[in-house]
Amino acid sequence: MVEKKAKRTKQSINREELESRILRSAEVVFAEKGYSGSSMEAIAVTATISKQNLIYYFPNKELLYKRVLKEMLDIWIEKLSFLETQGDTPEAIIRRYVHEKMQLSRLYPNGSKVFAHEIISGAPVLKEYLISHLKPQFDRDVILVKSWINKGLVDDIDPEHLFFTIWAATQTYADFSVQMEVLLGKHRLDEEDFERAELAVTDFVVRALGAKKNN
Amino acid sequence: MVEKKAKRTKQSINREELESRILRSAEVVFAEKGYSGSSMEAIAVTATISKQNLIYYFPNKELLYKRVLKEMLDIWIEKLSFLETQGDTPEAIIRRYVHEKMQLSRLYPNGSKVFAHEIISGAPVLKEYLISHLKPQFDRDVILVKSWINKGLVDDIDPEHLFFTIWAATQTYADFSVQMEVLLGKHRLDEEDFERAELAVTDFVVRALGAKKNN
DNA sequence: AACTTTTTTTACCATTTGGTATAAAAATTA
DNA sequence: TAATTTTTATACCAAATGGTAAAAAAAGTT
Numbered sequence: 001m002v003e004k005k006a007k008r009t010k011q012s013i014n015r016e017e018l019e020s021r022i023l024r025s026a027e028v029v030f031a032e033k034g035y036s037g038s039s040m041e042a043i044a045v046t047a048t049i050s051k052q053n054l055i056y057y058f059p060n061k062e063l064l065y066k067r068v069l070k071e072m073l074d075i076w077i078e079k080l081s082f083l084e085t086q087g088d089t090p091e092a093i094i095r096r097y098v099h100e101k102m103q104l105s106r107l108y109p110n111g112s113k114v115f116a117h118e119i120i121s122g123a124p125v126l127k128e129y130l131i132s133h134l135k136p137q138f139d140r141d142v143i144l145v146k147s148w149i150n151k152g153l154v155d156d157i158d159p160e161h162l163f164f165t166i167w168a169a170t171q172t173y174a175d176f177s178v179q180m181e182v183l184l185g186k187h188r189l190d191e192e193d194f195e196r197a198e199l200a201v202t203d204f205v206v207r208a209l210g211a212k213k214n215n
Numbered sequence: 216m217v218e219k220k221a222k223r224t225k226q227s228i229n230r231e232e233l234e235s236r237i238l239r240s241a242e243v244v245f246a247e248k249g250y251s252g253s254s255m256e257a258i259a260v261t262a263t264i265s266k267q268n269l270i271y272y273f274p275n276k277e278l279l280y281k282r283v284l285k286e287m288l289d290i291w292i293e294k295l296s297f298l299e300t301q302g303d304t305p306e307a308i309i310r311r312y313v314h315e316k317m318q319l320s321r322l323y324p325n326g327s328k329v330f331a332h333e334i335i336s337g338a339p340v341l342k343e344y345l346i347s348h349l350k351p352q353f354d355r356d357v358i359l360v361k362s363w364i365n366k367g368l369v370d371d372i373d374p375e376h377l378f379f380t381i382w383a384a385t386q387t388y389a390d391f392s393v394q395m396e397v398l399l400g401k402h403r404l405d406e407e408d409f410e411r412a413e414l415a416v417t418d419f420v421v422r423a424l425g426a427k428k429n430n
Numbered sequence: 431a432a433c434t435t436t437t438t439t440t441a442c443c444a445t446t447t448g449g450t451a452t453a454a455a456a457a458t459t460a
Numbered sequence: 461t462a463a464t465t466t467t468t469a470t471a472c473c474a475a476a477t478g479g480t481a482a483a484a485a486a487a488g489t490t
């Protein structure tokens with residue numbers, strides 16, 4: 001099959017740029033209001049284009065929403081393939097995993113929030129995806145952790161709930177950032193906060209595993 | 216001041232019952248759609264009354280929403296006063312705390328979800344409350360944990376992020392229950408799941424503290 | 431300069447939204 | 461039975477919603 005070499009004209013560049021600006025704007029609006037609470041009008045305003053122009057690019061709200069979700073999931077899948085690094089020790093794998101998950105909360109807070117709204121709402125759009133894509137990966141990862149336990153590399157912890165806790169503890173730095181800002185008395189969580197957070201969460205998880213303590 | 220003894224007539228009983236049925240219905244709808252995504256119509260249908268009757272009890276959506284949030288917060292405040300139990304050991308206090316928080320996720324999943332939507336959306340309604348009520352309590356609790364550290368009762372962990380992790384790890388059993396159901400291959404999380412979850416989370420936290428291990 | 435793509439403008443539309451107004455039926459209480 | 465409270469029914473409203481339609485201006489390409 002011959003790859004159609006898409007010419008990168010000024011137009012096509014602008015188009016791609018605007019498309020991603022729209023997606024980022026949609027992300028912001030969906031993150032704040034969830035799907036049903038968001039209007040195409042609001043998304044257009046956020047992207048500073050006309051509603052009609054928005055519709056020119058994304059003919060309806062559902063499609064736009066699914067694109068936003070898909071973008072986020074693609075990034076997650078890419079960063080969070082737990083098994084890939086076969087050679088490493090459990091502690092190294094877990095540390096990298098927590099680190100990656102934390103980065104995603106830091107770099108894509110809005111996508112994370114959109115995802116959170118979607119799941120809390122009962123995952124009407126993503127349920128199928130969870131079943132077909134996430135569960136198989138989850139099952140494999142659980143088996144890996146069980147093998148660690150059997151080999152005596154880590155303590156006899158509960159693998160399923162270990163993952164739930166890791167996800168929750170990292171995800172919360174995106175979803176509940178407002179609460180943390182209030183409690184820490186800050187206007188924004190800065191890099192230092194995220195570093196402390198990552199250190200703390202990593203430390204908790206590594207201790208939970210019964211693997212070597214941090215340093 | 217003389218307490219007006221409200222006569223508990225059949226009418227007043229029915230009224231109270233219907234009012235709380237409305238609140239529970241509103242909770243369900245808000246939990247699924249968030250504030251902006253929920254309609255009074257949908258709440259009325261869920262409560263199986265007419266929209267007009269709903270408005271008779273709660274003249275507008277915002278008021279209803281605030282009542283639902285307030286109900287949830289009152290319960291939380293009551294159950295989660297960390298400092299109350301002065302006599303106990305750190306481990307006992309933490310165990311009870313995790314237990315209570317877990318119960319709240321189990322018993323009030325919808326209220327928890329409404330709260331989650333609210334915070335993820337930037338806490339437009341609750342921000343003031345977080346500042347005036349939650350932060351002072353948080354500051355006290357952090358100080359308590361620091362005193363534990365200074366006395367050598369627990370390891371030198373990060374108190375702020377310890378709380379963030381505990382909240383996230385427990386809250387997730389309400390908010391992300393759909394995801395867990397899919398991953399555990401269950402239609403509903405049952406009592407056994409919650410027991411396992413509580414055991415696992417408690418164990419993680421106690422290990423993180425460096426307190427005695429679970430049995 | 432001719433052509434294509436992008437963007438805006440304007441107008442429109444059916445549906446849903448939160449809510450008001452009124453009246454009357456039904457249930458409860460005194 | 462009369463008075464009060466609760467509930468529903470019906471009609472209505474302005475605003476917002478997710479679009480459709482058409483056309484023309486603006487920008488970019490050939």
